Amino acid sequence: MSAGAVPHGQSVPEPLVHPTGSTRRLTLISLILSVGSLVFLIGGVIGIEIHGAQSVPGREPSSSWGMLAAVLLSLVPLGLYGAIRSTFVLRSGLGMRVDDGGIHLYSARGSRTLSWDSVRGHFDVIVTRVRSLPFVHKDVFMRTVVIVNGNRIELPWLDARGEGKDQANEQVRRHAVDLFARDPSPETSVRPDRLSPRSPDPLLMEQLSPNGYWSLPALYGCFAVPVLVVVVQLLSFLWDGFGYAFSYVVVPGTVAFVDACALVYLVVLFSWLYTPTYVVVEPSGVTVRGRQGSWKGEYSLHWDQVRGQLEARVVRTTLGWEAQVVCQTGDRDVVLTGASLLAADERSARRVARERIALISSYDPAAPLLGEEFYSSMRLPSSSSK
Known part of the structure; x- marks a missing residue:
């Protein structure tokens, strides 16, 4: 729903759902494209190796084909990154739904509902400055939290980020309009936020967002693999005596080993990032x-x-x-x-x-x-x- 939500008393707005349907579709498309690229890259390498094995006896195949196989293999970590990340995002179950019944939070652990009476008037915004990229100017980052019975709960789906505070504030304002448009009784007085002397209900503190910043170094590493392979290929042109073994076996075999290590690392990394916490x-x-x-x-x-x-x-x-x-x-x-x-x-x-x-x-x-x-x-x- 856009910032111009339907006024109260006219019609009930549709539930606000995060991640949105378009976000889920983009994640699914990313998964399909990543798997497709992996099939293409690995299939191309297999075809090149078969071509090299079927070369005319006594005549070595062109080393450029072996170099192409190594370049294709060097792109595999990028495809693995996209496929593994998309798979864990879709399986994580992290999400939020806002309707007239309250704010419903979903995770792999389960779900819970924060009623409007408990959250009304108890929202706050954390403002920090972050770098969008290394050596680039800092952006303003804002995270919305709600305080329920003394427990601060972060709502990462409402994060806002902008080049300036005004831009980030505008995003927060739109999120607030969308959120409070689902409150069935906005005129109800705010209930004091406090606990009973001994709360009978267990206290649940849950992290509803993965440590996404840990995935950035992994992405940079995936980009580094093809760069290093290209450098090795350029250096190989300085010598003419490498021949078939170097081009078709040594370099592709080394890159394939790196790909296997990348597969294990990415699976472990995203399993750690998206584990229920x-x-x-x-x-x-x-x-x-x-x-x-x-x-x-x-x-x-x-x-x-x-x-x-x-x-x-x-x-x-x-x-x-x-x-x-x-x-x-x-x-x-x-x-x-x-x-x-x-x-x-x-x-x-x-x-x-x-x-x-x-x-x-x-x-x-x-x-x-x-x-x-x-x-x-x-x-x-x-x-x-x-």
């Missing part, structure tokens, strides 16, 4: 699942292991500062990646991380009851309805 906090303990720094795992921690062992950390990322919570269990540091949040600067990130620790600790049966001052302090000063 969340933290569930209950009176019985803390369950941590998903990405753990550069790897992934699952932990079930008792409060005796968690109590007094949570530490706030700040990490610089390509999108800004990330607030992290780490549990020092003794054997190793367990990163509660599902509880990580983006922040505008280092100081804000440290404050957000400490708030996350306080919220998690409030579920400890041995912890003292927290007063209203604690819950009200978890609201950002700028949190208000858009």
Whole structure:
């Protein structure tokens, strides 16, 4: 739905769905094209090798055919990148649907619904500056979050990015109009955002977006393979004695080995990026699942292991500062990646991380009851309805 949503009281707008149908179609087209390119490239290499094997006895085939086979193989990592990435995107199940029933969030873990009464008036926007490309000017990046019972939930489908703040603000405004057009009772007064002294429901902190910036180095590496192969081919022209073995066996065989390594690496990388990552906090303990720094795992921690062992950390990322919570269990540091949040600067990130620790600790049966001052302090000063 466009920014000019249908006014309330006339007709019910269609549900707002992310990713949109066009985005899913583009991802599917990317998958089909990537698989098609892989079939073409590998088929071409097989044809060239068959041609070389059927050459006239006593006469070596032209080395240019072997070089062409190596160039075709060097493009395989790009096709693998597109095919594997598209497959994991389609399988991830990450999505959001907004209708008159609230905001429905979907992930591989499952789904949950945030009612309009719980989110109305509790939205905020994190503003950072990021580089679109190395050595290029910084863009303004904005991420929308909603605060429900003290728990900050990021909505990455509403991310906005622009060359200037005005451009990014315009995107945020359009997202807000589309979002709030589905609110069936916008005139209802805002409900205070606070928890009961002991919330009976488990606390779920979930990361609803993959660590996409980790995929950029992989993409650069895929582009580097054909460049290196072309350099090797150019150097080979300086010598005339390589012949059949070098052109048809050594170079293509080496590139094929690189392709196999790229296949394994990309599968492991995207499996890590799109693994369900969340933290569930209950009176019985803390369950941590998903990405753990550069790897992934699952932990079930008792409060005796968690109590007094949570530490706030700040990490610089390509999108800004990330607030992290780490549990020092003794054997190793367990990163509660599902509880990580983006922040505008280092100081804000440290404050957000400490708030996350306080919220998690409030579920400890041995912890003292927290007063209203604690819950009200978890609201950002700028949190208000858009």
